[in-house]
Amino acid sequence: MQSIYEFITFTSKIEHDLEHDSKVLPLFSAPKIYTANGDLSKRWYVYFSFKDPETGKMKRMGNIYGKANNYKTKEARLTILTSYRKNLLFLLKKGFNPFVDNTLLHQKLKDPFLKETPKKKVKEQVVKEEGIPSYLNDAIKSAIKEAIEEQTIVLGGENEVSVTESIANGEKVLSTEKQKADLSPITKSIAKQEKSIASGLNNEDLVENVAIAENKEGGERAAIQNKKIADDNKTIAKVEDDGISITKTFDLALELKEKEVSERTISDYRRKSNKFIAWMEASYPDKKNIKSIARKDIIEYLNTILLRTSARSRNNYRTELGSLFQVLKDNELVDENYIQSIPILTSKPKRHKTYSLEEQKKIFKYLEKEDPHLLLFIKFVSYCFIRPIEVCRIKIKDINIEERRIQYKAKTSAKKTKIIPDILWEVLPDLSKLDKESYLFTPKAIGAFWDAKEINRRDHFSKRFTSVVKEQFGLTEDHGVYSFRHTFISKLYRKLREKATPFEAKSSLMLITGHTSMVSLEKYLRDIDAELPEDYSKLFE
Numbered sequence: 001m002q003s004i005y006e007f008i009t010f011t012s013k014i015e016h017d018l019e020h021d022s023k024v025l026p027l028f029s030a031p032k033i034y035t036a037n038g039d040l041s042k043r044w045y046v047y048f049s050f051k052d053p054e055t056g057k058m059k060r061m062g063n064i065y066g067k068a069n070n071y072k073t074k075e076a077r078l079t080i081l082t083s084y085r086k087n088l089l090f091l092l093k094k095g096f097n098p099f100v101d102n103t104l105l106h107q108k109l110k111d112p113f114l115k116e117t118p119k120k121k122v123k124e125q126v127v128k129e130e131g132i133p134s135y136l137n138d139a140i141k142s143a144i145k146e147a148i149e150e151q152t153i154v155l156g157g158e159n160e161v162s163v164t165e166s167i168a169n170g171e172k173v174l175s176t177e178k179q180k181a182d183l184s185p186i187t188k189s190i191a192k193q194e195k196s197i198a199s200g201l202n203n204e205d206l207v208e209n210v211a212i213a214e215n216k217e218g219g220e221r222a223a224i225q226n227k228k229i230a231d232d233n234k235t236i237a238k239v240e241d242d243g244i245s246i247t248k249t250f251d252l253a254l255e256l257k258e259k260e261v262s263e264r265t266i267s268d269y270r271r272k273s274n275k276f277i278a279w280m281e282a283s284y285p286d287k288k289n290i291k292s293i294a295r296k297d298i299i300e301y302l303n304t305i306l307l308r309t310s311a312r313s314r315n316n317y318r319t320e321l322g323s324l325f326q327v328l329k330d331n332e333l334v335d336e337n338y339i340q341s342i343p344i345l346t347s348k349p350k351r352h353k354t355y356s357l358e359e360q361k362k363i364f365k366y367l368e369k370e371d372p373h374l375l376l377f378i379k380f381v382s383y384c385f386i387r388p389i390e391v392c393r394i395k396i397k398d399i400n401i402e403e404r405r406i407q408y409k410a411k412t413s414a415k416k417t418k419i420i421p422d423i424l425w426e427v428l429p430d431l432s433k434l435d436k437e438s439y440l441f442t443p444k445a446i447g448a449f450w451d452a453k454e455i456n457r458r459d460h461f462s463k464r465f466t467s468v469v470k471e472q473f474g475l476t477e478d479h480g481v482y483s484f485r486h487t488f489i490s491k492l493y494r495k496l497r498e499k500a501t502p503f504e505a506k507s508s509l510m511l512i513t514g515h516t517s518m519v520s521l522e523k524y525l526r527d528i529d530a531e532l533p534e535d536y537s538k539l540f541e
Helices: 006-010 074-094 103-110 120-129 134-149 159-173 177-198 203-214 219-242 246-257 263-283 295-308 311-330 357-370 372-383 388-393 454-473 483-497 502-513 518-527
Strands: 032-034 045-047 049-051 058-060 405-408 416-419 439-441 446-448
Touching: 032 074, 045 074, 074 103, 246 263, 246 311, 263 295, 263 311, 263 454, 295 311, 357 372, 357 454, 357 483, 372 388, 372 439, 372 454, 372 483, 388 405, 388 439, 388 454, 439 454, 483 502, 483 518, 502 518
Parallel strands: none
Antiparallel strands: 032 045, 049 058, 405 416, 439 446
16 A cells, blocks of 8 residues: 555645644644754654554654755755645544554545545544443444444434434334333434534534433433533633633743744843733733734734834844744644734844044053953954854853864854964963863953853943943944954955955955855945945046
């Protein structure tokens, strides 16, 4: 037989998600995608668990790889694995069971019009799992079997009408008062089931409950069990209607995101999601679960951010909330990530101004006397072209003293390696005797311990620069420690251009600055106005 897994990896028509089935879902876990934390050198796959009929416990099934790992980009792998996951969920909800023969399901998938026969064994298993006592279970099986043989109950199709008409015909046949008395539980059951049909109960529940009522000896017990089943259905419907609360859903999304992003990023996610939740509670107190949030609600919230702050801040909220909603969609907690369809507004990017050559020399000379420790911090930014927050991450163990190299976690890379040029190495103290686990920069010393988050460590030096330098030289808010990185890259590029073509100069500069592509470097140089034209006055003559 053709493998059932081929429907997972090759079927392209199955793209919709089925509604929750309370009888099937407990048998398996929701399929998930393993991405190896974005590492493309490792294999990605879809995985799930299914209840082992022997132990009654969930058992991890074999991973589904398909052709996903033939693709070399994250987007391509996620696209095909998402399709696999949807197809697998479709098969599981259709009744796929890795512990039994799935031939009938396979044939049904090949021929959607294939007539399906009643599944008495599966029915018995479902009834048993719902907790019906064995003696009542036997009575139900016997009643259903007799009803099917007499063709008074039709499984599938429009069962409600067939069952009602069949039993109504049975009332006409009965003649004695005793028979009418015996039939009264059935009549009551019919009325109850017709009411249940309007509430959304499925056909199998109807057949099951009628069969219970037809069993004379189990009349009272059947009524109790019937009420239990109805209560269970109401509970399930309530859970599905209520969904998961907005707060709990975002907590789950943040917990999943913690495995992918930095501590600083997750802190931003948490802060922005908490503000969004508070706004929803104040603006729409009746909306309690995550699926009640509409696209217009998100647009309205982003508009409040725009009116209160700026287009740039509004876009930042859109990006980070959109990232969390995508996690919820990937885990099927929401049907759609509406934020993807909300446009990004044009904004004025914040830019750190470069220092003039004269300003840079004055600041360095001033700090040599007033704050040499801050000057050394700035020189790491200036000569190694490392961002201030990246400097704060460096520990003594990250510096290779023999080779004069440094490894650190960069914005775009988990491990970035750069050389320490002589102009910087000569002003560094002896690092060989310092504790390897200590931080290179702390408020008062080189190579000490500092119990603070990296964003707080960065803010310490930013505030220190403001109080020591900005106020002294009357600098604007556009000038900061990060501005020295722009200043020295511009200075270095112009020096390289004196003896090289633009392409040669940029190629050499890429190795120094650490940009990963020529395109990104060229954009960066344009943004900081690193290359300016020569005097073109003679062109106007």
